[in-house]
Amino acid sequence: MTGFDTGRLSRIDDWMQSYIDARRFAGASLLVAQGGQEVYYHQCGLRDIERDQPFERDTIARIYSMTKPVTSVALMMLAERGLFHLDAPVSEFIPAFKDMHCLVQGATQIDQVEPCATPTLHQLLTHTAGLSYPFNPGVLGAQMAEQDMIFRANQGSLTDMCDRLASLPLAFAPGKRWEYSVSIDVLGRVIEVVSGKTLEEFFVGEIFNPLGMNETRFSVPQNARGRFAACYTPQAGDAFSVGKIESGAESLRMIDEQEKSPFLDAQMHSGGGGLVGTIDDYMKFTEMMRTGGAGIIGPKTLDFMMANHLGGDIASMGPSSFAEQPMEGMGFGLGGSVLLDAGRARTPGHVGDFSWGGMASTFFWIDPVADLSVIFFTQLIPSSAYPARPQLKALIHGALT
Template identity: 55%
Template sequence: MSAKMLGFDPERLTRIDDWMVRNREGGRYHGSSLLVLRGGEEVHASFDGMMSVNRGLPFQRDTIVRIYSMTKIVTSVVLGMLVERGLVHLEAPVSAFLPSFGEARRLVPGAERDDQTEPCAVPSLAQLLTHSSGLTYSFNPGLAARIYEREKVDFGPRMGVLADMCDRAAAQPLAFRPGTKWEYSIGIDVIGRVIEVITGQPLDRVFREMVFDPLGMVDTAFSVPASKVGRFADCYQKTDEDPRALLDPGDDSSFSEARVTMFSGGGGLCSTLDDYARFGEMLRRGGELGGERLLSPSTLAFMRRNFLSGDIASMGAESFMEMPMAGMGFGIGGAVLLDPALARMPGSVGDFGWGGMASTYFWTDPVKDLTVVFLTQLVPSSSYPSRVELKALVHGALIG
């Protein structure tokens, strides 16, 4: 079916291609790819530039990239599947599964030392999923983040194993009393370990059996095998000295199959354009794709609701955020657009999606029946306003 028949202006869609070229020629990214689907039909696909400058390899449809925090929604879907089976409920304290979290303490307001703490409630699984648990990341502002940095609370691919790192995280004070603020965090990494405890299986096997195999996601995993390294992109980093400095070469990567020890439910997966689009389509279609049902429509609608008391901005957020905070809520594992005007970003109320540290991004739109996936490889994702620009481009081409 043509783009025009799917409600898009073909000429306006070429603006997306021009934008991707400008990103490359202007020094933002070495390469990128994009896929737009409407009602499951391909509207537009675009591939530009290089996935590896050193190896002379172009960015293509089957290029494998690090999706980092786009892993979070996969982890959240798996937990939702376990909720549907009656194996867990969202208000359960994390200590019911991980006893090391049993004696929670939080930093007192204005704390200047890590011993300035007081007892508090143990975070619930819902709070971990929605970044309102008091956990944090080492790159956030504040004392708790500095403690994480010092104690090496890091779920990187070569940072040991998930169980041990969760115990290390549990030994650190929470940044705030659970449920009172929003701070981007390792919460969904901890959920990954909860999933392992519930299922009795390592997270990579759980993901493969419960999500990847049913959806036909053949190139999505926590590592890249040697047979696929030729399709694995280099990752770059924006620095003061070089806007596209090589960070992690695809042919000698921390994500190579022989090196990965950590199954990070918050940021460990690698994937491709079509693989992740299949996952996005499952979300858009209410939990089913190709006759394989992962979640009921009711459960998925529940997960896509805003679980915060207001938008993220109203929760006193000071941490890193890959999307606007005003007009944006947070559901189970992903951001929910509450008010496009407040967010200063075109979209439909109920848009649901998230991005990754290497500037990747996806969203599904239940109103316009859209699934959009954008892939590139530049850290950090806050380097450029690409996500807001992309949403404007896609909605600017949508005419019916």
Template identity: 65%
Template sequence: MQSDRLGRIKTWQQRYVEERKYPGSALLINRGGDEVFFHAAGLRNIEEQLPFSRDTLVRLYSMTKPVTSLAMMILLERGLFHLDAPVSDFLPEFRNMQALIEGASAISQTEPCPAPTLQQLLTHTSGLSYSFNPGLLPQAMEAADLLFKPDQGNLAPMVARLAELPLAFQPGTRWEYSVATDVLGRVIEAVSGKTLGDFFAEEIFAPLGMHETGFQVPAGAGNRFASLYTPLAGDAMALNSAETGAESLRLTDSWQSSPFQRAELQSGGGGLVGTLDDYMKFAEMLRRRGRCSDGFIISPQTADFMMQNHLPGEIASMGPQSFAEQPMEGMGFGLGGAVALDPARARCPGSVGDFSWGGIASTFFWIDRKQDLSVVFLTQLAPSSSYPSRPELKALVHGTLTA
């Protein structure tokens, strides 16, 4: 990696700060297991002028999903389920499911359907959705406040309420970004007999040394927890009614009053808080095919299985109508993250097979096993669709590679 070209990345990070796109950011790049680049720019807290630093804590949001998917692989290896099992085998509230009929104009227009399988939940082909997607089910979810926020009580009753609504489509027929990974978090609890937080802490975070990652801000972290900003005039998560505001960095969740300071609901789809170095430990474990310092979290074969494309083709071929954290053309989907199938169709430099995902606060990570790369980028601006930072960053990083 050429040092002068790595300098372009610093310039890019600083430009995003100077143009008031991001409050601040931090980027860490490992190659072959060794750190080759770190840079932080800007602020984690504009109001108090606190710098975005290496140990800044952020809302990881959907970068939680690969962690939950890894937890599923741990249980899979123990023979506690198979991926074609219907979720109703573990969560009986998903028996007797209904799905909206094709072209439905009311939430009551449904037909019987099978319960989604664990595989369909892992790949966002289950028929579930998010409240910020277009359509009847998202509207019903928003009306019922099925948002899986950290201050919305416990996971079990939230999932039970979700199961009372119909699916947006027959399972397996389409791809739609959804709360499916939150449902998987509840499956993990039912199968393991532990809370999702305890399972993560014991089976993933402790072996990897991820001591500052969890479902709420760790005790004693103080103002290291970043505030969250948005360029939107209204709710930063209301993508269907997004309206740009006059202020590009409007405070939407202060570190002091954030619900993540006292989180109750443990969201497997978007609830984790963590640091740059902690998430790099997770990314490096994936790059090393499941290996940790004293053994394996999952076997190399299971890690490979997790990071293969599990769709019939690219995401775009499955008629998606939803928001997503990644391009849909040229990209497949594994178990918890996107898989690059054709970088040319994705219109972004990369390697076939690289595995990645991001969060709605514009965080992003990817691993590229062909180039021995692990990259973690953290900032705190929602929504992540505000700026094309992810393809820009991938192009910058791949532009440094000369061998």
């Protein structure tokens, strides 16, 4: 196992502080473990500027799409019990998806459709199902935006939202392309149907309690509300617009505050982006994945999840959607991306690095070659605002000996 040059590792302190000083991030924390041992932790800045509260190790943050690996693990826990196979159509669990249509090639209106197959669970897991997000370009993304179909914490029941989603056409025939989407939210509903539990009940009983993730939930725990971070954006308009950044006069405009957030009492259990938690809790989850399942899921199932499930890299499947990672040189497993070629990805790393991030600029990766788990927390939307992720990978990789 490689080690670290502590002098080079300490460069991260200055890099993080530079983001605070430039008012790019209000606050941030970084936790690095190697071989299961903590080798670096640093925090700086504020979790709430208005209240002058520091960003600390026990700060509760919105992890948004870093919820997706948790949901993917949960689904695979059920799969390895023989309760379904991954080529099963989602309509077996959510009947509203039974008779599907997709947009015809070159469609300019939502009613320009043709019949198509129903997506499978595997296609949902790999974002090749034909679903989308409201912030993606294209006809389907625009329709989802018009209907505000994003599985937000205050948007009612998961059942109803999935049925509404099923009434729309797919962006393309399942399996034809890769497009970042709400597909993992749909799988959250599949987990509920198969297990007979709410998604949070399954997460808590089967994953969080066994791993000791006591402060990771869909709603901020009552006794932790004073530690909940505010969320910010540099954008003048919609913070969830991930195209060209329209910078406002204030680079840290608060868009979700501690005492009024929908995350205080979540109605929707969004398996694609609904969890909040602490950095140490998420380290327990990544370490479970890195070390072989901690008894909650089989090590060979995890190997299967962290392999590339696409025919090539993401770029080869023609995406035009937003994603949390580079697309060239990156494959996609179940719940996260897989580094295939560091040169093509233009970011240092080892082949097999498994990673994903969240809309509020959080990020994690597991490096199986260097036995690393790395987690970065901050609260700024969108995550495409600054190149923090490739910079952080370069800093960590540059400190390895």
